Amino acid sequence: MEFALEREAGQGGPVYRQIAAQIRAEIAADRLGAGERLPPIRELARRLGVNRDTVALAYEELSRAGVVESSVGRGTFVTGEGVPAEPAPPFEARLSPLIERLLDLERARPRFGSAEGAVPLHSLIPDPRLYPADAFRKALGRALLEGGPELLLYGGPQGLPRMREALATHLVEHGLALDASELVLCHGASQGIALAVRLFAAPGECVALEEPTYNNVLHTMRGLGLETAPVPMRENGVDLAVLERTLSRPEVKLLYTIPTFHNPMGTTTSLAHRRELLAIAGRCGKPVIEDAYELDLRIDGKVVPPLAVLDRSGLVVHLSSFSKSLFPGVRVGAVAARGRLVEALLALKQATDLSDAMPLQAALADLITSGAYARHLTRLRRVLRGRRDAMLEALEEHLPEGSRWTRPEGGYQVWVELPEGSDTHELLPDAVAAGVLFAPGYQFNHDGRASRCLRLTFAMADEAEVRRGVATLGGVLRGRGAAMPHRTDRVSI
């Protein structure tokens, strides 16, 4: 029997436990059989250069577990009971500290309680009544029939060439001149965010995020062990002075931004703001992750080129999504990057989950190249215009004085700021009881601090529902006291 003991503090645990474990292992491996005698305590202690008490403790532990028997004067013998499992105490999982922090954040999500029948102005999930579900089903059937079993192999980390080519062609409409080889498909844009961020920021480092920002990104960063530096949103995008200070900090590795139809604010930054943002990132030498998740959903207003179009240095990693413009279930997002970043994205995607489902990518490619996606967008934008106008009119009519809100030119969301002293989280239960849901602003803050803002959407609710929901919200607000009279005048932000 040979022993390998770790004596350094903290390595391998107490020495007597190590000795006992190795004897158990010898028995489990049948190198020590029933009835065989263990070396005398004195002899083993000498061989191992340890105190006799240490060996005695090891033998005692084995004896208590029934693995060996000691007989006074004769020695210590293997019982032949094999190595019975010790009576198992319930295992108390010690979760990673990152996971504990993530659970704290998870528990802080708003609870809507019994919200059956309430108008869903809280949700950024597009309305299933508008999905081209039948076209998708047929495209999927065709893809599987034509693709055969090969379409059910791993697709490789970059994704189906046909889908990347269709997306590259589609992105030209937004001014992006990309080769299909510069696109990495991913499992929804959510995965794309994590992949892109991990390119530049290692656990313990920091990323600059807007505040307020897309709340699930805060969860993603926490799960990855990344700190976040808030850059406050102004009426036209992030505060650029704070941005430059933030990106100048060496531990801040990148900016994640939603320049078009911001979540939760609904705002779109100007060309000048975009140019200056890129100049700042360039001066600081920090990359910019542009989340263009609603880029295809412009209702009206002047088109502003994406950051990736304005970028002349390769600073920008651009994320595309179909979850809002088509439906979430397609689970196809894309990361556009240059040169070495593509190689790095592929290695990371491979290490993360090997490959996405090619049938879904093939069906989406079919929808895009056949023109079905473009036709769907035309119809969707028309519906969104009606819903947005209904929401803005209803807000005008029903919200109390001192309230302000944004006027989105696309996407699904309006950001409402209530009069000073409001706390929208505290307001939520009354709204739910009255029959309307909204997303309270605290959850878009990095530290979850109270907010007088809330996000309303016209994603899941149609025009009539939008009007009813906003009227209900107005009623709740007026009901909460004379401090909020029915408004006759306000400034829109």
Added chain:
Amino acid sequence: MEFALEREAGQGGPVYRQIAAQIRAEIAADRLGAGERLPPIRELARRLGVNRDTVALAYEELSRAGVVESSVGRGTFVTGEGVPAEPAPPFEARLSPLIERLLDLERARPRFGSAEGAVPLHSLIPDPRLYPADAFRKALGRALLEGGPELLLYGGPQGLPRMREALATHLVEHGLALDASELVLCHGASQGIALAVRLFAAPGECVALEEPTYNNVLHTMRGLGLETAPVPMRENGVDLAVLERTLSRPEVKLLYTIPTFHNPMGTTTSLAHRRELLAIAGRCGKPVIEDAYELDLRIDGKVVPPLAVLDRSGLVVHLSSFSKSLFPGVRVGAVAARGRLVEALLALKQATDLSDAMPLQAALADLITSGAYARHLTRLRRVLRGRRDAMLEALEEHLPEGSRWTRPEGGYQVWVELPEGSDTHELLPDAVAAGVLFAPGYQFNHDGRASRCLRLTFAMADEAEVRRGVATLGGVLRGRGAAMPHRTDRVSI
């Protein structure tokens, strides 16, 4: 104009750059227009409490960039050119150190070069000729027709109840008594591995992995910033004495193990080994992640219960996969866990990518509950038996003396140990040239050190191809010198 300056070292960069940036931001936000005069240097220096030279430097930088113009005696004026982007130097992305390490590992993958027509004994991807592709296509069509647009919503982080119930019922065949609420579906078992590991181990911490082990897990751990502690594989599973020493180290947070049809070894551990492994993990208080990715692929031999069946304390997180038993493209894996771990998995899945594609889960549930999956398994196991027997016979016939190999009772892989002094990575180009591919052993070692072992599979190759491939390999080995005579006797491991 209000200024916020960070004067602490390392915060916000040089003060003059901060001043210049804030002036740019004022202009970008249209709060400072063309022709407007900046405050005199002396006045601004006094207001900010900085040296005049600092302000002068800021104005000079802006002047060089064309943003302002100075006119002697009159002052400094905004040019009205907006804030032109500075000439952009190409951005050199500084990748996260984790990504650089991952790329190193990626570059060390074997290159098969021009392998057209070679027998693919290297691949662990199941053979498309065996996929029930037609049944899947029809199941998917049915699912989308019956599910309607709702099936294209986010499915939530836990996955479709119907699929979880089907899997829970299926797992009963393996002795697992799980409720559907204890299953979290994921995007392939690869994602499941990452989710399960992240529950317990934070970046910088360590996980115990077998050596050799599934190579992509080494990539996954490196991408997550986790260190790995190797526990050597013996003929019947990991070395238990080393395991106990390793799991006793406080920084080692868990064991990841493949007890059934090990990758790459093809071996299955005994009941006694499993009991002892669980006892060790219990004593050390460390969870065990059991990767049961080929559990459904037993060809013959005695069934050994999964660790999750033997576990009485809730130590084991059990991973299921359909990538090897059905096809990879379905992208449905599952993590089975208890109590708080389920809550933690859901938070992590949500933060990772929100949800998987429900249509794929619905179609798979249909294949399982209709019996089509069971029928496919029966057929697949029969094919695998033929291929395995062909491989073992061919190895017997063609491999040189001093070679040893495992005899898998299921799955797709055989682990071959060549005579001392062999280096299978070095051997690969000759094999490729001769027309056979294999997976060299180095890539299954934590540190990528040379190995005299290699993995052969009968996943992609049919019986005739297996025989031809092994014969070719035997020829290559014999051709490499008298040191490897045609073998007449060997010990199987």
